Amino acid sequence: MDHALIESTLGGLAAANSRELERRCDRIASSYVREQVEPQFDVNSADFERDPFLICADRYWNHRFRDEPTLVTAVACAAWLAEHVAAAVHEPIREKWALGYAFITRDSVESAGEIADATGDIVAADDSSCNKAYFATLYHAGKLRADLYFDELALFLDASPLAMAAGPHRDSVLFRALRAFAAFGSRRATAEYARELFDKVWTDPERTYAAVDVALNGLALSVEFDGLGVLLRDRATEAVALYPDSHILHYRLAAGRLMCGEHDDALVSIDTALRLLPAIGWRVSHELLQGQYLARREAIEVARVQARRAAAEREDAERIKDEIAKLAETVRGSVVKVIEGVSIFAAIIAFAVGSLNISLNGNLSLGGRLWIIASFGGGLLLFALLVVGGTWAIVHRLSRPARE
Template sequence: MDHEVVEQALAALAASGSRQLDRDCDRYARRYIDEGVEPQFEIRSTDFGGDPYFICADRYWNHRLTDEPTLHIAVECAGWLREHVAAGCRDAIREKWALGYAFITRSSVESLDEVADATRDIVANDDRDCSRAYFATLYHADKLAANFQFDELHQFLESSPLSMAAGTHRAAPLFIALQAFAAFGSRRITEEYARSLFDRAWHAPDRTHATIDVALNGLAVGVPFDAQGELLRTHAAEAVAAYPENHIFHYRLATGQYLCAAYDAALDSIDAALRLLPAIGWRVSHELLQGQYLTKREAILNGRTEAHRAAADRERVQHHEHTIAGMADTVRNSMLRTVEVVSVFAAIIAFAVGSLNVSLNGNLHLSERLWIVTLLGAGLLLFALLIVGGSWLIARRLSGEHTD
C-alpha cells in the first residue's frame, strides 16, 4: 500500500458530505485490513464527524476488534494510539475508543485465564506510562459494565493484576466512575460508598465526557435507593447544560425525570434525545440506541397516562367524599334541628299543662299561682335553651372534625 496516496485521498475527503465521508473512510479502513498493514498517518483532532483521519482510524480498529475482540488486539490499538495520536488528543481518544469498542464487542467477555495470559504480556511490554495496561483495563471493564456484571467489575477493578498494572491511571476520574458504576449495581456494596465514589468522579477537576457518561449510567441502572431519581435528574441536567447536543445525556435526564414522576418534562427530554441521535455512523449502535430511547419513551407515556388516570380517580374520590360529607352534615343538622324543635315543643306543652294545673288549683292564692307559673316557665325555658345550645355545640364540633 502506498500510504502517501491513501493519506492524500483521505485529506481530499474532508470536503465530502457526512454520509459520503463515512462510507469512504470505511472503505479505506478495509483496504488497510485487507492488505494487513496499519495506518501510518497521525491524528491531530478529536473531530469524530469531520476529520477523515480520525474516522478512518476509528473504522480500522473497530473492524479489527470486531473480528477479534480480545485484549491482545486492544493492546495493539493502545500502542498505535500512543504512537500516532497527538498528545493533546490522546486521553480523549483513548477513553472514547476503549469504551466504544468494549460496548460493540460486549458479547465476548474474556475468561479469567485469558485475561491473566494477556496481562502477563501487557505488563512485560508496557511503557512507563502504563498506557497499554490502562487501555486494556478500560476495555475489559466496560465489557463487564455493558453486561451489568457489577460484582465481577468491582473485583476486577479492585484487585486484578491488569487493573493494578494501570498504575497512576487508577486515580483517573473515569476509573473511579467505573468503580462507582460497579458499586451502584452491586447488592454487596453500600449506597453510601457508591455515592462517595460518584461524588469523587463527578467533582474531579479533570473529569471527562466519558466520566460523566459512565457515572450517570451507573446511577441510572444501579440498585434502586431513596433519592435515586432526584440525584439522576439533578446531575443529568448539569450534564445537558454542559453538553446540550449530547443525546445520551438527554436520555439520562429523561430517565431521572421519569423516576421522579415528572412525565411531561421526561417526554420533552426523550424527544430531544431522539432528535439529536445521529442517523449516520455505525448502524448497529444507532438502531440499538434508538430502540432503547423509544422503549423509554413508551414507558414515559404509560406513566403519564397512569398518572392522569390516578389524578382523575383521586378527584372523583374527593368529590364523592365531599358529597357524602355534605349529605351527612345535612342529615346530622336535620336531626339536631328536630331535637331542638321537639324539645321546645315539649317545653311549651309542659308549660301549658303545668300552668293550667296551677291556675285551676283553688287552694292557692293568685300571687302564689303566678309565682309557680313563672318558675315553671323559667325552668322550661332554661331546659329549651340548654337543648338548643347543646345541639349547636355538637354541630359545631362535628363540623370542625369534618373540616380537619
C-alpha cells in the same frame, strides 16, 4: 498497499457529505483488514464526524475488534494509538475507543486465565506496558460495564493484575468513574460509598466526557436510595450544559426527570436525545440506542398519563369529600332545628296542660295558682334549654372532625 495514495484519497474526502464520507472511509478500512496491514497515516484531531483519517482509523479498529474481540487486539490498538495519534487528542480517542469497542463486543468477556496470559505478555513487552495495560483494562472493564456485571467490575478494577499493571493510570478520572459505576450497581457497597466515589469524579477539574458519562450511567442504574432521582436530574442537567450535543446525556436527564415525576420535562429531554442520535454510523449501535430511547419515551408517556389520571382522581375525591361534608353539615343543622322545635313545642304543650289543671282547681287561691304556674313554667323552660343546649353541644362536637 499504497499508503501515500490512501492518505491523498482521505485528504480529498474532507469536503464529502457525511454518508459519502462514512462509505468511502469504511471501504478503505476494510481493504486494510483484508490485506492484514495497519494504517500508516496519523490522526491529529478528535473529530469523529468530519476527520476522514480518524473515521477511517475508527472503522479499521472496529472491524479488528469485531473479528477478534480480545485483549490481544486491545494491546495492538493501544500501540497504534501511541504511534499514530497526536498527544493533544490522544486521551479522548483512547477513552472513546476502549469503551466503544467494549460495548460492541460485550458478548465476549474473556476468562481469568485469558486475562492473566495477556497481562503477562503486556508486562514483559516494553516500557509502554502501563499504557497498553490501561487501554486493555478500560476495554475489559467496558465489557463488564456493558453487561452490568457490577461486582465483577469492582473486583477486576481493585485486584486484577491487569488493572494493577496500568500503574499511575489507576488514578485517572475515568478509572475512578468506573469504580463509582460498579459501586452504584452493587448490593455489597453502600450508597454512601458510591456517592463518595461519584462526588470525587464530579468535582475533578480534569474530568472527561467519558468519565461524566460513565458516572451518570452508574447513578442511573443505582440501587435505590433516598434522593436518587433528584441527584441524577441535577447532575445530568449540569452534564447537558457542558455537552449539549450529547444524546446519551439528554437520555440520562430524561431518566432523572422521570424519577422526579417531571414528566413533561422528561419528554422534552428524551425527544432531544432522539433528535441528536446520529442516523448514520454503525447500525447495530444506532438501532440498539434508538430502541432504548423509544422504550424510555413510552415509559414517560405511560407515567405521565397515570400521573394525570391520579391527579384527576384526587381532585374528584376531594370534591366528593367537600360535598359530603357540606351535606352532613346541612343534615346536622336540620336535625338540631327539629330537636329544638320539638323540645320547645313539648314544653309549651306541657305548660298549657299543667296551667289548665291548676286554673281549674278551685281549692287554691289566685296567688298560689300563679306561683305554681310560674314554678312549673320555669321548670319546663329550663328543661327545654337543657335539651336544646345539649343537642347543640353534641352535634358541634361530632361535626368538628369533618370541618377540620
